[in-house]
Amino acid sequence: MTRRSRSPNQIRADFSAAMSAMYRTEVPAYGDLVKIVGQTNVTVLNSPARDALNLTPDEDTTRISQERHGAIRLGTAAELAMMARVFRVMGMHPVGYYDLSVASVPVHSTAFRPIARADLAENPFRVFTSLLRLELIADAALREKAQAVLDRRQIFTETAIALTETAEANGGLEDGDAADFVREVLETFRWHPEACVDAETFAALIKAHRLIADVVSFRGPHINHLTPRTLDIDAAQDGMIARGLPAKAIIEGPPRRTCPILLRQTAFKALDEPVRFPTPAGGWHDGHHTARFGEIEQRGAALTPKGRTLYDQLLAEVRAAVLPAADGTNTAEYDAKLAEVFRKFPDDWRKLYDQGLAYFKFAVTGMPPPGTPQDVAALLDAGVLTLSPIIYEDFLPVSAAGIFQSNLGDEARDRVQPVSNQQQFEAALGVPVADEFALYDALQADSLAACLRQLSGTTSSG
Template structure:
């Protein structure tokens, strides 16, 4: 079969993300209200801040703004994780980063499946934060054995989805009809099921150990637990949510508000109580809460030096708070974050000069016009000073462990926090995954380097 008939994995990913959004909007109507609110705030922000609008047009970010969303899913076994990796590969998504959430009392470790090249990200930046339950952290051996047996009996993928994954692997791609079928079949893995696979008493036992364990083990599939549109002003969305009938979590996770946003800020509405039927009930008489709506605002990707500074300032603020951020201390936490983060430069010039963030470089018309001049500048600093090269920060495409744990905890309830003696175990996660995860910082460095090489080529220079 000629690969000329294959649909691009990036386009399959784009179709899948839209189908996922439509499904989740039907399942969780409040998510639709959240999407409308985010669209309104984004439109107002672009109108009120022409410099931001110009920046987004120059970088191409404006075209993908309404495509910006991520989902999250939790699976229970190594087989489920490895098969998900194969499913996401059909859509050009690879496992980027390793996240250990056990220090925050959440018994999972995770990765993010996403595209890895800037051109693919512009077509569809859709990501799925994927967590694997750490069954070894269930303290009760009988309950652990029970959870393993329940998970071993289920199949979270349709037979047709598995067949299309294998076909794609063998042929190197999917044609139009098969790509459409794949999106339809893959969506079934992420669909909500009102029927549980355990009795009410068994559900309570799992939930008593940790509510997230019950969420992973007690259902037919790993239902998508949230989708996340991208906003340009998360503080404004947070303020407006109550007026739209949406109750936000108390604290925006991530760095404080800045003139030049960095990394990732997230907030959400609280998980919904949904009726479920346990195996010893004829009708939906029980309830379960796991699914919620989330919003994100993305800023500049930080270098190792920048991440070290971010982590130091974040830890200092949280240590001074000396408690889990919640409704009772939200104002104090926000003030502590603002105070500590005064030590982080708040301009792109300073962040670039101090090697705190990654940037994409562009040759300007002025630079192109001067490429034949004998006395033109040839170093990056001189080219920027002369206006021959401009730069824009790379958007952070990944996640933050403390923020992810904060979102999990706020939607599971503060009483869901637990303390685990287990240490980070990236080796075990990658063994379950069937491949190593990719270092996200290397990806940003490669994108930055490619842009420098493109600038040098455009300006007729041997390198930058």
């Protein structure tokens, strides 16, 4: 009997599904989120709102129900380097560098995800992966203790490491090994309530920063949220509130728009979960920890550097006027200011393209009338070409930090941290991170070139 090889896309889809099943068991409210998002997406896809979103038929709609992103926090350079190898088996590559220290979160990060258009269409699973910056612990003795704890732990099973090496040596995994790989790697992300530090050390780490305590105190980088994608985050937010979930008051990111851009996200606040701390006598001391939360997201068009600059300027203008309060007391004021300021950002697909603010895919939908100039604008005007947005596959530093802060408490908001260093991060990672703008630019260029070749062949044969 011939043994079949399993593609990275298939392994990634298997792992995403396994992660979702595990997280549903560990955090039952996540199951509520999935139901809310599923119901919302069905409603949108069966309403006129679907046409306004201008999604690429099939490519952008078939992936939505299975789409997830996760987030993990690693403690050492060695853990990050090994995680990169594991994700590579799943066809996931590091894209972008995120400095969260500017938002008082002591990590720097990247997003592991597929990068080719066909791979994204098949399964766009992505994991926002952060590396802890222990040097930001001011107490030298506590910093050394934390480092010693991290140096002792091994977050990957021996089998997961061995199968990663097998995949690297053989250029992939056969079906049986792929199933074992998914099962073993899942153990790295599983929640373990038994801490590996005592309660006193945990309290000291909490005082240094809640996120530091979360990374250092446990056996591995438990997934701290797993995010489904909705096509209408405002409706999904209403659904969360209706089900009694403690939803955030503010939806992070741009305001509601006819033509969605970048990323909007919201969450229910982190769970207070029971944990156990080891005692000197060899027993356990009961305690609690706040770490994991439920998040949903709505993804819009990827913005060009010009578009991203405009977005950043407008968001800065909003926050200079109204800084959203964590308790939601000024939600209405913030939302009103956000909508007012973002009127300066065009809310029309063609204007976004003409002004070079967003990236697009193209499709041939007609024959050019005689005399039509062979430029993109003329072909769009004639209906020969149509465009649809390239979905933003990445993350927003301000948005991500906002979610983290809201779940870590207000005391973290005003701390000033040194700026992270991309070269330091990439040295730990072992490879450079990809430039997300270059990836989106290539997707747009390839799509347009394919359409122009098609038109050229049609015109020649005619």
